[in-house]
Amino acid sequence: MTAAPDGVGLLRAMLRIRRLEERCIELYSAGEIRGFLHVYIGEEAVAVGVMQALTPEDDVVGTYREHGHALARGIPARAILAEMLGRQEGCSHGRGGSMHLFDAGTRFFGGNAIVGGGLPLAVGLALAARMRGERRVTACFFGEGAIAEGEFHEALNLAALWRLPVLFVCENNQYAMGTALERSESQTDLVLKASSYEVPAWSVDGMDVEAVAAAAAEQAAMVRGGGGPCFLEARTYRFRAHSMYDPDLYRSKEEIARWTARDPLALQTAVLREEGALDDAGLAAMEADVAAEMDDAVAFARAGTLEPVEDLERFVLTEVPAA
Numbered sequence: 653m654t655a656a657p658d659g660v661g662l663l664r665a666m667l668r669i670r671r672l673e674e675r676c677i678e679l680y681s682a683g684e685i686r687g688f689l690h691v692y693i694g695e696e697a698v699a700v701g702v703m704q705a706l707t708p709e710d711d712v713v714g715t716y717r718e719h720g721h722a723l724a725r726g727i728p729a730r731a732i733l734a735e736m737l738g739r740q741e742g743c744s745h746g747r748g749g750s751m752h753l754f755d756a757g758t759r760f761f762g763g764n765a766i767v768g769g770g771l772p773l774a775v776g777l778a779l780a781a782r783m784r785g786e787r788r789v790t791a792c793f794f795g796e797g798a799i800a801e802g803e804f805h806e807a808l809n810l811a812a813l814w815r816l817p818v819l820f821v822c823e824n825n826q827y828a829m830g831t832a833l834e835r836s837e838s839q840t841d842l843v844l845k846a847s848s849y850e851v852p853a854w855s856v857d858g859m860d861v862e863a864v865a866a867a868a869a870e871q872a873a874m875v876r877g878g879g880g881p882c883f884l885e886a887r888t889y890r891f892r893a894h895s896m897y898d899p900d901l902y903r904s905k906e907e908i909a910r911w912t913a914r915d916p917l918a919l920q921t922a923v924l925r926e927e928g929a930l931d932d933a934g935l936a937a938m939e940a941d942v943a944a945e946m947d948d949a950v951a952f953a954r955a956g957t958l959e960p961v962e963d964l965e966r967f968v969l970t971e972v973p974a975a
């Protein structure tokens with residue numbers, strides 16, 4: 653999309669993710685969400701900025717840290733939280749949980765627990781679009797940890813060779829679980845890596861939502877124009893531990909403080925205040941509105957139902973759900 657992003661809308665989209673994730677942490681701590689939980693707090697500007705560059709016809713592929721992408725793409729908070737709580741009213745019918753949010757309606761193709769697993773899926777979606785003569789962009793989000801996987805190299809190579817319309821978005825939050833990038837990669841310049849496949853690539857400040865939106869818009873236009881794939885590295889940081897089980901002992905307090913001082917929500921709030929686009933009352937109204945949305949979503953999820961046991965074998969092989 654070429655329209656200039658609405659700065660207040662960008663902040664609001666990030667706030668919705670932040671507050672949704674905080675509710676998830678509460679629900680997890682209360683034992684209402686089971687299994688694994690990986691929150692996206694600190695990285696909101698990446699999903700929100702990139703999603704600006706997409707149209708409803710485009711495809712999106714996420715990772716296991718995908719609640720923010722799902723919400724920014726348009727899956728309602730109700731359907732996301734119901735999924736987290738394993739309710740059949742959830743976007744994946746309660747069968748996926750936190751790591752497998754999926755919604756064909758918004759062309760959100762997961763949620764994938766496998767590191768790098770979304771990359772070949774995105775290339776396949778882009779190839780399918782090409783074969784059907786559809787002009788879609790497939791946006792694929794992945795962490796820098798996925799760069800160490802063979803799938804990254806296979807995906808970039810094929811997408812470049814066949815000039816497939818994929819927007820590769822690497823969310824470089826510096827750590828793959830507890831492993832810093834320089835401990836797992838001999839070449840830490842990710843732009844150089846992508847460039848070696850003849851893929852146009854550059855980095856952006858992943859804490860600056862307007863910068864991400866601008867870079868993504870430029871790359872999406874290139875991809876949409878038939879130039880083949882692009883690669884965007886967004887330098888970001890997760891403020892919380894890798895998952896709820898991670899004691900987070902591998903990062904110094906100084907490093908965390910340095911990054912949290914550049915909280916993408918605070919940065920965007922400051923920009924909007926400076927421009928006179930947002931004041932205290934506007935911010936308070938936005939907060940109240942988002943809090944009400946999340947209260948409603950939590951209540952909806954809690955009131956949801958579990959799939960009856962008779963349904964256990966449904967959707968195991970092929971079954972097309974009624975529209």
Ligand SMILES: Cc1ncc(C[n+]2csc(CCOP(=O)(O)OP(=O)(O)O)c2C)c(N)n1
Nearest residue numbers: 717765766767795796797798825827828829
């Ligand atoms: C193929 C595979 N190997 C290992 C794991 C275990 N694992 C889960 S998350 C993770 C780190 C991934 O880091 P990154 O891709 O940078 O994403 P981030 O968590 O930082 O968003 C690993 C190794 C996995 N899920 N899949």
